[in-house]
Amino acid sequence: xxxxxxxxxxxxxxxxxxxxxxFSAGRxxxxxxxxxxxxxxxxxxxxxxxxxxxxxxxxAYRYVKAAEEITVRIQLPSPLEGxxxxxxxxxxxxxx
Amino acid sequence: xxxxxxxxxQWFLRNLAQGLVDFMGVVEPPVPVEDLLRNPPxxxxxxxxxxxxxxxxxxxxxxxxxxxxxxxxxxxxxxxEERRFVLARETLSALITSKHGRAMGLFDLLLPNLRxxxxxxxxxxLAPTSLVGAYHEQGGRGRGVARxxxxxxxxxxxxxxxxxxxxNK
Numbered sequence: 001x002x003x004x005x006x007x008x009x010x011x012x013x014x015x016x017x018x019x020x021x022x023f024s025a026g027r028x029x030x031x032x033x034x035x036x037x038x039x040x041x042x043x044x045x046x047x048x049x050x051x052x053x054x055x056x057x058x059x060a061y062r063y064v065k066a067a068e069e070i071t072v073r074i075q076l077p078s079p080l081e082g083x084x085x086x087x088x089x090x091x092x093x094x095x096x
Numbered sequence: 097x098x099x100x101x102x103x104x105x106q107w108f109l110r111n112l113a114q115g116l117v118d119f120m121g122v123v124e125p126p127v128p129v130e131d132l133l134r135n136p137p138x139x140x141x142x143x144x145x146x147x148x149x150x151x152x153x154x155x156x157x158x159x160x161x162x163x164x165x166x167x168x169x170x171x172x173x174x175x176x177e178e179r180r181f182v183l184a185r186e187t188l189s190a191l192i193t194s195k196h197g198r199a200m201g202l203f204d205l206l207l208p209n210l211r212x213x214x215x216x217x218x219x220x221x222l223a224p225t226s227l228v229g230a231y232h233e234q235g236g237r238g239r240g241v242a243r244x245x246x247x248x249x250x251x252x253x254x255x256x257x258x259x260x261x262x263x264n265k
Binding site for chain 2: 013050054058
């Protein structure tokens with residue numbers, strides 16, 4: 001959900017000046033706390049420093065993308081899955 | 097400005113386009129880009145406008161005469177799909193040179209690759225991720241994108257491939 005939240009924030013920023021105003025005033029924590037980021041990501045994004053809102057968004061994208069890639073990697077099945085004796089997939093393949 | 101990759105730039109542009117589509121409340125294609133330019137979000141009252149021109153030199157260009165409203169000057173004799181695309185393309189120039197766009201830092205981020213960014217932005221404004229996703233879920237195919245979203249065929253093919261690439265990541 002983090003990337004979706006960031007996407008929505010960037011989308012909002014093009015028509016809602018309050019996002020850029022919060023960034024310029026160093027108050028991104030207030031904006032981010034309303035969005036669907038993990039506590040850890042909220043802290044990282046609140047501390048993030050950038051020269052402009054656009055730069056902030058790109059760096060935030062890097063953080064969120066990296067965090068989501070780690071999560072996906074953890075969720076990947078073992079390469080051995082389906083190859084071990086007694087597993088359904090093996091039986092299906094043999095039957096085929 | 098920090099160096100950014102094409103992927104990062106395109107992600108950013110997709111979301112800017114989606115923000116405008118969300119603002120318009122568009123729920124099905126085609127996206128009414130000319131309506132957006134004629135009735136812009138309040139932030140862009142002095143930046144969006146359309147002026148029809150007779151010209152053989154260019155299809156469309158954004159200009160901001162001193163102390164006047166910025167406008168897209170567009171050739172009057174373009175095909176409707178082409179007209180929609182060039183208006184959407186030049187909208188990015190209106191955005192990045194606007195007061196709000198400058199406050200966002202769009203100028204520094206997007207100016208070095210303006211033409212490429214503007215064409216990508218236009219394809220996303222006219223075929224936004226949300227609507228292309230819905231089209232895909234309803235069984236839409238690549239060959240129907242141009243007709244459904246009322247965009248030039250070459251742009252439709254590129255956008256469809258782009259959508260598939262992002263979806264498969």
